[in-house]
Amino acid sequence: MKLADMLSYADIGQLSRIATTYQCECNGNSKHELIQSILSTVNRRDVFEAQIGALKLEDLRFMNSLLFDARDAFSLEELVARVQLSRFGSPAGQQASSGAAPSANESAPAAKKPAAKSQASGKRPAKSKTSAKDRPEPETGPRETISRFKQYGWLFNGYAGPERYLFQVPSDLKERFKQSLERRLIAGAVYADDEPHAYRDEQMLMGDDVAQLLTYIHLNEVALTTEGTMYKRSVMQLLELFGVKEPLPGKGEWRFGYGRKIKEYPNRLSLLYDYCYYKGWIVEQNEVLELSPAGKERQALRSAEPPDKLYQFWLRLYRGPIPNIRSLVYWIDKLGNKWVKIDTVLSTLKPYVKPFYYDQPETILEQRLIGMMLHLGLLRIGEHAEFGQVLRMTPLGRTIVAGQSLDDEAIVLNG
Structure with a gap:
């Protein structure tokens, strides 16, 4: 759903908190006026850009993680975990850097910037019913981040059934976030006006080498060590057949986490090998590497794998x-x-x-x-x-x- 739809489902308490964050001037008892005032303020590019510019780097990481997730809704526990994962190696209060830093005129949070006056006279900024004196101290940690994003109107709870416990980002705001981050990242890049020499x-070489790997196994008896790894001679023969030559991993080089065979084989060969293994085209048994029946059918095609x-x-x-x-x-x-x-x-x-x-x-x-x-x-x-x-x-x-x-x-x- 878009921001306007989510605002229409929100209760007047949440609308008041969002309106207060943006210093909207409207009748705080009218849901219609609150929604219209929030939309007119949030849709202003200077206000939106100022809000993004005031975010800490860890907040930008958190938002970035939500923009590219295939799912539309997240539980509170998932959001808390994402906030925690976004806090790697950055001190508290660190501003976004390397293309994500706010410009000089965007250094203050948008909540402190004066919003446009309402055309109707005699209206005051929307206020929550609780006075500042009686408000509890704000939470620190992941929940405070999530609460702040809700006050910006960037996260909303579902409105009915089990979905009321899940959080969503308005679809139109997702696109605006991407566009804003893209402008900031591109601002930190240096481009060449002409072609390199x-x-x-x-292009297409890796797909060809899938067929080369299967054909090599089909035509040769490929022995494996007791650890299930091809001997160096077989690896060198394969690398000579491939469209790209890679050096062997260095002795004692740290290699872990990027596939089954990343420790023993070069990066590209490791990916090709793991791909064929995942497809079920190759089998490791009795210290020999062989084609499975499905692998023999695939090898007979002798066609490149789609990129x-x-x-x-x-x-x-x-x-x-x-x-x-x-x-x-x-x-x-x-x-x-x-x-x-x-x-x-x-x-x-x-x-x-x-x-x-x-x-x-x-x-x-x-x-x-x-x-x-x-x-x-x-x-x-x-x-x-x-x-x-x-x-x-x-x-x-x-x-x-x-x-x-x-x-x-x-x-x-x-x-």
Whole structure:
């Protein structure tokens, strides 16, 4: 539902609190006037932008997590957990940075900014019935954040049945939040006016290499170690057949969380192997890697795997260590609508990336996101004479990211 619909279902107490937050001047006893005054104020771009600009970084992370969730409604427990997950490594009161910082004229919360006067004379700002003296001290922690978002009119309870215990974000506000965050993030990026002198593009190569992997297993007896891993000779032969050559993981290198075989195989090969395993095309038994009956049928086709299927699998597989991967891919897509300096993409998105054990935000952005998006054919990476490394989304990548519908659950490969 849109904001206007949710306001119409809200009780007059919540409407009064929202109107007080925005300092709306109207008859606080008239539900119709409260709704009209709230809508006219919230729909003003300067007021909305000022509210976003006054948010702490952890609040922006929290909102960002709600914008890209496939579900429409959340329980209080889910919202509390999301607020807690949004508080990684940022001191209390830290303002949004790297493209998310408020501009000079947006430094104060919108609640303190004077709202437009009502055309009707003699009307006062809507007030709650409880005086400031009698009000309880505001809660601190996740519940205070949720309460504040309700007072902004950004979260609403359902109005009937079991849904009254669930919270929703108005659908039209979701789009406005995305547009506002996009403007702020793009403001922190540096773009090139011309093409780089060289760039790397791997469109369709990963899909071809799915067929190469299955054909190699079909034509060779691939022995496995007691730990179920291909021997180095087989790995090197496979890498020679692939469209992209990868170095083997270094000894003692920390590798965990991004699939079953990420510890033993290079990133791209690991994804290909796990994809075929998840599809049920390959089986590991008696220390031999073989094709299943379904794998033999797929190998006989000798066709490339559709890139959107590989993209969907990658997002779901990496969602465990990178819970907000969908939003990060979305923002990389928006930042990469033309050639953009990679360093500025990293600095802009780094505040939104939570470390995963020894993987720091820079590593996650460079290797787990941008590097894998290159392998999937979603973006190009170039060398520019003035700006150094730059990236740009491919037409295929923009189409896939814009149109892909994904399951919400992460993939966990055991065994």
